[in-house]
Amino acid sequence: MLAPYPPLPMNELSRQRLIDAHPCLVESNSDAFLDEVVKIAALYFKTPICLITILDRKRQWFRARVGTDLQETPRADSFCAYSVAIGDSVEVCDAQQDERFRCNPLVTGEPGIRYYAGVPLVLDGGLVLGNLCVIDTQPRP
Structure with a gap:
């Protein structure tokens, strides 16, 4: 049996409007500062994968x-x-x-997630755009 999909946040409409109004949040251009943040976090937590994610209506995009x-x-x-x-x-x-x-296909297939830790990226008004997360292919305590 599949676990229920998480409910939408109460401020989902406001969150999505912000993303729609600022396409730079989900553009494919790399950002040197954000690239450095994920490198440092992966090294610090000793994980093979680190992401800054933005959640759109139907996708999770890796900023x-x-x-x-x-x-x-x-x-x-x-x-x-x-x-x-x-x-x-x-x-x-x-x-x-x-x-x-x-x-989850990300657990049963590639990349074979076993460990995940994510912290929300919260704007001043309380809107959560996505996460900074670290991921490992091995379980952790």
């Missing part, structure tokens, strides 16, 4: 990334969607053992 060639995933497969929905950090120590994620 900066290290350790994967993927540029986006469907929002329905997004671990970050849970963090955005609750507006708080999410940690998954072993995705294969977590009811919400064990059947």
Whole structure:
């Protein structure tokens, strides 16, 4: 049985309007500062993958990334969607053992996520755009 998809955040309409009004948030141009942030976070947490994600209506887009060639995933497969929905950090120590994620294609296939930790990227008005997350292919305590 698949775990239920996370509910949409209460401010989803405002969040999506902001993203629509600022296409630079989801453009494919790299940003040297954000690229450096994900490199530093991956080194600090000793994870092979680190992302800065922005959640759009139907996709999770990687604004900066290290350790994967993927540029986006469907929002329905997004671990970050849970963090955005609750507006708080999410940690998954072993995705294969977590009811919400064990059947997720990002767990059962590439990149083989086992560990995930994400913190929301919150604007002054409380809107959560996405996450800074670290990902490992091994479970962690």
